Amino acid sequence: MFGYYLQLALRNLRRNPGLTALMIGAVALGIAVCVMTLTMYHAMSGNPIWWKNDVLYAVTMDFWDPQQPNDEKKPELPPTQLTYRDAMAVYRSDIPARKVIMHKAVGILSVDGQALKPERVTTRVTTKDFFQMFDVPMQYGGTWTDAADFGPEPVMVLSRKMNEKLFGGANSVGKRIRWNDNEFRIVGVRDNWLPLPAFYDVNNGSLEDPEDVYIPFGWNVALELQSAGNTNGWKPEDVKNYQDFLGSEMTWIQMWVELPDRAAHDKFKAFIDNYAMEQKKAGRYQRPLNNRLTKPDEWLKVNDVVSNDDRILVGLAFAFLAVCLLNTVGLLLAKFLNNAPLTGVRRALGASRRQVFMQHLVEVGVISTIGALLGLALGGLLLMGLRALYTFDVQDAGGTQALAHVDMTSVVTALSLAFFATIAAGLYPAWRIGRIPPATYLKAQ
Amino acid sequence: MLEMHGISKIYRTDLIETHALRNFSLKVGDGEFVAVTGPSGSGKTTFMNVAGLLESFDTGTYNLDGQDVSRLSDEQRSRLRNEKIGFIFQSFNLIPDLDIFDNVDVPLRYRGLTSKDREQRIKSALEVVGLSARMHHMPSQLSGGQQQRAAIARALAGDPRFLLADEPTGNVDSLMARQVMDLLEQINEMGTTIIMVTHDPELARRAHRNVHIVDGQISDFKPFEPRDESPAHPAAGVAMAMAPA
Numbered sequence: 001m002f003g004y005y006l007q008l009a010l011r012n013l014r015r016n017p018g019l020t021a022l023m024i025g026a027v028a029l030g031i032a033v034c035v036m037t038l039t040m041y042h043a044m045s046g047n048p049i050w051w052k053n054d055v056l057y058a059v060t061m062d063f064w065d066p067q068q069p070n071d072e073k074k075p076e077l078p079p080t081q082l083t084y085r086d087a088m089a090v091y092r093s094d095i096p097a098r099k100v101i102m103h104k105a106v107g108i109l110s111v112d113g114q115a116l117k118p119e120r121v122t123t124r125v126t127t128k129d130f131f132q133m134f135d136v137p138m139q140y141g142g143t144w145t146d147a148a149d150f151g152p153e154p155v156m157v158l159s160r161k162m163n164e165k166l167f168g169g170a171n172s173v174g175k176r177i178r179w180n181d182n183e184f185r186i187v188g189v190r191d192n193w194l195p196l197p198a199f200y201d202v203n204n205g206s207l208e209d210p211e212d213v214y215i216p217f218g219w220n221v222a223l224e225l226q227s228a229g230n231t232n233g234w235k236p237e238d239v240k241n242y243q244d245f246l247g248s249e250m251t252w253i254q255m256w257v258e259l260p261d262r263a264a265h266d267k268f269k270a271f272i273d274n275y276a277m278e279q280k281k282a283g284r285y286q287r288p289l290n291n292r293l294t295k296p297d298e299w300l301k302v303n304d305v306v307s308n309d310d311r312i313l314v315g316l317a318f319a320f321l322a323v324c325l326l327n328t329v330g331l332l333l334a335k336f337l338n339n340a341p342l343t344g345v346r347r348a349l350g351a352s353r354r355q356v357f358m359q360h361l362v363e364v365g366v367i368s369t370i371g372a373l374l375g376l377a378l379g380g381l382l383l384m385g386l387r388a389l390y391t392f393d394v395q396d397a398g399g400t401q402a403l404a405h406v407d408m409t410s411v412v413t414a415l416s417l418a419f420f421a422t423i424a425a426g427l428y429p430a431w432r433i434g435r436i437p438p439a440t441y442l443k444a445q
Numbered sequence: 446m447l448e449m450h451g452i453s454k455i456y457r458t459d460l461i462e463t464h465a466l467r468n469f470s471l472k473v474g475d476g477e478f479v480a481v482t483g484p485s486g487s488g489k490t491t492f493m494n495v496a497g498l499l500e501s502f503d504t505g506t507y508n509l510d511g512q513d514v515s516r517l518s519d520e521q522r523s524r525l526r527n528e529k530i531g532f533i534f535q536s537f538n539l540i541p542d543l544d545i546f547d548n549v550d551v552p553l554r555y556r557g558l559t560s561k562d563r564e565q566r567i568k569s570a571l572e573v574v575g576l577s578a579r580m581h582h583m584p585s586q587l588s589g590g591q592q593q594r595a596a597i598a599r600a601l602a603g604d605p606r607f608l609l610a611d612e613p614t615g616n617v618d619s620l621m622a623r624q625v626m627d628l629l630e631q632i633n634e635m636g637t638t639i640i641m642v643t644h645d646p647e648l649a650r651r652a653h654r655n656v657h658i659v660d661g662q663i664s665d666f667k668p669f670e671p672r673d674e675s676p677a678h679p680a681a682g683v684a685m686a687m688a689p690a
Contacts (some may be wrong), residue, residue, distance in 0.1 A: 004554055011542055345538045348499060349552040349599070350527020352520045439494040442534065 001355070002362065009363035016335060023331045024371045027422050030324030031375025036382040037317035038413050047297045048195035049134060052258075055097075056133065057265070057293035059255040061086060061276060065234040066286035077302060078290055079232065080202060081251035084220075089275060091127070095268040096257035098133045101217060102126035103227040103252055104204050107180045109213060111166055121162065121212040123179070125225055130214070131157070131190075133258050134200060139163070141173035141188035144216055152218025156184040162212040163189045179213060180223065190214070199296050201254050202303045204229040220246075227252035249284075257293070269293055321417070325425040328367075332429040336360055340433060340440075347438030356434040364426025368419055447473040447496060447607060447638070452505035454491050454661075465491035466502070467661040473640060475606075478633040480652035481642045488661035489642045490611060496640060497530050497609045498522045510606060527555050531600030531637075535612035537592045539584040539599075545571065546580040549599045556603065570602040571595075574628060590621030597628060601637075608632065610641040614648060626651060 013020045047053060062070070062078035063086065069075035082090070087101045105125050110118035130136065131143045140163075144155040156177060163172050172186050193210055219225060224242040231252040239245050259265045272291045279285040294302065336343075343356055351359075454466040465488045473479050483489050494500040495507065498514060507514050510529055514522065531552075532538075539548050549570055553563040571577050574594040584592055593613060600608055610629065614622035626648055633639045641652065649655050657664050 001554070001557075015542060341538075342540055345540060346551060346555075347523070348497065348526070348532050348538075350523055350555040350603075352523035352555075354520060355523070355555060437500060439499040442494075442499065442538070 005359045005362035008359055009366045012363055019331060019335050023328050023367050026324045026328045027371025028374035028378055030321035031372055031417060032378035032382055034317045034321045034417055035379030037314050039383055041314050048199060049296050053295050053297055055258050055260055056296055057257050057259060058299045059257055060292045062287050062290035063285045064287055078292060079251045082253045082255050083249055083251055084246045084253055087253040087255050090272055093271050095264060095271055097260050098129040098258035100127050100130045100133055101253050101255045102130060104229045105225050106228045110178045123213040124211040125215055125217055125220055127217045136193055137191035139189040139191040140171045144187050149216045150218040152216040152222055154184045155187045157188040157190055157214040158186055159190050159212045160192055197305050199300055202305055325421055329425045332426055336429045336433040343433055344438045344442045353434040357430050360430035360433055364423060368422030446475055448508045450506045452502050454502045465661050475638055476636055478639045478652045480649035480655045482649050482655055483658035487658045489658055493609050493611050493642055497532060498526045527552055529606045531605035531608045533596055533600050533610040533613045535615040537596045539592055539595060541584055544581050544583050545595045549602050552603045566602045570598040574598045589617045593617055593625055608637050608639045612642055
């Protein structure tokens with residue numbers, strides 16, 4: 001009978017094309033808004049490096065004001081960044097398989113002999129393990145050596161987008177380029193990569209593009225660089241020069257370590273605790289011992305990368321879907337009741353309530369399927385618009401990794417939403433039409 | 446056999462109660478052709494709806510082919526309606542966006558017959574009413590008389606024991622009305638019990654007996670007088686009766 005019901009459904013939908021279009025449109029719009037919101041939510045709340053969740057750790061240490069915590073709302077958490085001197089001290093440990101200290105900066109990029117105007121670029125000043133720790137794909141070349149980190153050597157990794165802009169996408173490894181009027185040699189070109197959210201630095205906008213340029217961490221001292229992100233302190237300090245800044249209690253360095261097993265984790269944790277105890281003796285770290293190694297999923301959670309506003313937005317999207325579905329219920333009722341005389345004939349000819357219910361439910365299923373597909377397409381368009389709004393560069397997104405992850409979740413969610421929500425919306429009209437006594441329809445004829 | 450005893454049916458609104466059938470009793474034997482007459486609002490259609498299991502009743506008993514229908518579920522009533530009762534309506538009630546073949550197919554679909562079996566029955570029913578050549582026409586492409594014949598074919602395709610016809614000639618001209626009546630007589634002669642509501646005294650006289658309803662009760666009862674007519678081959682008679690005018 002399913003095939004017969006399907007035939008009838010398609011015939012009925014063609015009978016009232018206007019009403020059909022309205023119903024499908026309402027379902028599609030509700031689904032599209034939900035898909036868009038959920039996709040953004042997943043993008044912002046998902047763990048973009050889930051496959052290394054058990055080995056990567058953000059390092060935080062509580063050296064903050066003994067009188068008050070860094071965050072009144074979450075007094076148990078240390079600051080999200082380290083001071084330069086703590087970062088440098090802890091970085092010396094050889095316990096982690098990999099380790100990175102880094103921050104965001106901005107610089108002016110130019111190429112000698114090229115007509116292109118100097119360009120302001122976002123830059124990550126980092127130690128070399130950044131690329132391997134976070135599985136950053138490379139298009140050309142590779143990263144720099146250990147020696148280059150603190151040499152520092154004038155070497156640089158460009159983003160694929162910047163390489164295309166400056167060198168037309170050709171292999172630029174070995175070419176010279178100027179950053180803040182200092183000459184650097186390109187050693188690698190980062191391929192498309194878009195971890196959403198940017199878990200490795202939650203201080204600078206979790207939906208922003210990754211940096212265009214990467215230079216060794218040692219250039220901080222050589223060029224007296226400062227962070228382009230948050231720099232926070234807990235007490236007034238007399239900072240007269242850059243050396244004072246480096247020795248201050250200001251936090252601006254992010255640190256991550258890769259610890260392959262529990263033993264390494266415990267050993268490194270003991271190491272930073274010992275370091276903190278030493279610092280206590282020197283008059284720092286006056287708060288209770290509170291050093292933390294936090295996995296990426298937990299890191300995103302405790303740092304509220306998904307804000308309450310985003311959750312409210314998801315709630316609103318579902319409310320909008322509910323409104324669309326309520327409208328669909330009304331339209332379905334109108335449509336089914338409009339065809340009630342024909343249903344009455346079918347009842348008179350032997351169709352049971354169950355069969356009438358099933359026939360109309362299949363019709364609802366057809367509407368939901370078409371609505372879902374249309375909603376997915378519409379949701380895709382809305383997402384494209386949103387990406388443009390957030391200056392997401394799809395070309396640079398590469399994020400086949402990140403985007404594919406997001407898309408699959410959205411598709412499954414949207415299809416489930418469309419199916420269950422519209423079927424649920426159609427249950428009442430389908431049930432209602434089966435409950436009206438057939439004689440009523442026949443009189444209506 | 447159809448047997449109603451003490452049936453009453455009351456339509457209720459917030460303000461009034463309407464007694465459509467009052468202590469209504471009727472027995473219709475196998476093979477009978479009964480004409481039901483009465484003024485408008487007398488309860489004829491309610492009787493037909495109750496008889497056709499399209500409406501429930503408030504009190505009384507109703508046995509259809511030996512089965513007490515008052516205790517049946519909707520599923521059982523629908524199956525009984527599908528297998529034992531054929532309906533013919535005044536306004537034909539063909540489904541407008543199905544062709545004649547598919548219209549006749551509707552009751553067979555709910556019986557779960559195979560495609561081959563259904564096709565055989567549809568073609569046979571359409572042949573009986575003389576519409577074989579029009580099976581792929583849409584209802585709107587047929588005259589009123591042809592549409593009613595298609596509706597009769599739909600009622601016949603399921604091979605019902607009872608045919609309930611509510612003013613079957615009400616929407617066709619007098620010539621077509623006679624043809625439809627001829628067809629019903631032929632079907633009755635093949636053994637199908639027919640109960641027909643009509644306002645037309647001439648058509649009513651062609652039935653075996655008349656039941657006159659006034660205010661939901663039978664006011665006149667004419668006993669069944671079997672006619673002495675039995676064609677050698679009923680289908681041949683039907684085909685003759687439905688020859689194009």
